[in-house]
Amino acid sequence: MTARSTRRTTAARSRLAAVGSIAVAGALILTGCGDQTKDGGADSTDTATAAAPLADKLPKEIRDKGVIKVGSDIAYAPVEFKDSSGKTVGIDPDLAAAMGKQLGVTFEFENGTFDSLITGLRSKRYDIAMSAMTDTKDRQEGIDSDTGKKVGEGVDFVDYFTAGVSIYTQKGKNTDIKTWSDLCGKKIVVQRGTVSEDLAKSESKKCPGGKKISIEPFDNDQQAQTRLRAGGADAGSSDFPVAAYAVKTSGGGNDFQLVGEQVEAAPYGIAVAKNNTQLRDALKAALDAIIANGEYDKVIKKWGVEDGAVKEATINGGK
Secondary structure (H helix, E strand, C coil): CHHHHHHHHHHHHHHHHHHHHHHHHHHHHCCHHHHHHHHHHHHHHHHHHHHHCHHHCCHHHHHHHEEEEEEECEEECCCCCCCCCCCCECHHHHHHHHHHHHHHHHEEECCCCCHHHHHHCCCCCCCCCCCEEEECCCHHCCCCCCCCCCCCCCEEEEEEEEEEEEEEEECCCCCCCCHHHCCCCEEEEECCCCCCHHHHHHCCCCCCCCCCCEEECCCCCHHHHHHHHHHCCCCCCCCCEHHHHHHHHHHHCCCCEEEEEEEEEEEEEEECCCCHHHHHHHHHHHHHHHHHHCCCHHHHHHHHHHHHHHEEEEEECCC
């Protein structure tokens, strides 16, 4: 994962190079060097185009600012999280940094609770939301999955990864839990507003009377893991990459274990406001570009999540 400071430095150098070229061209105009000015301008344009070949696809407002504001729940390792030095790292920031090179902008990640990200997008606090967010028809259409009622205009998604949902337990405990039906009469911890919470609610309705699943939601997945680690629940559930990372790293691999198979495989999408189709299409073009040039595969392999890789960007591929 590339830290924010690195992404800013790369983008800043590109912008400074462009500004320097413009300044030189302006000086040549003032001194009357006719043909040299023309050549210098062409070179500057060629350099800028080579450095950020997809910049002209962005909305002018974002292109001028040089920044895409990203709403993200930065507590969802390995997708996005803070490392020991406090830098934002993970799959999403790395992919965003690679896309930023294509677009000539910096992706600035701003932390927020997961269930508030679409609201922040709607209020224009963020330009996009990129946070291991599953692309679903309900989110596309602005439907509350609990009530079935429309609560907003919905969002468009640029899909960039595929992941299912997994169950994990304390290592060596609750060995009878293998499937979601085994959770009937037990307690599960999840992150609020996620597919794991939706699935737990759905599965609980299938349980016999008096043996519903007790669901305890938290603002972020780390809080849910802490609760399970302390023995406050029988199981936890997260997207497969997150659950697998927790099993591998928490307590040196001694805290948790994955149980059963991942289910409900679905795409992660970058959420964009419905009325911002130019930004949506620019993101798709940038994602396709890094898939084609190999940068996407480098990021996916770096974090050990090759099973979720996609071969092309898709708009609103969720069901």
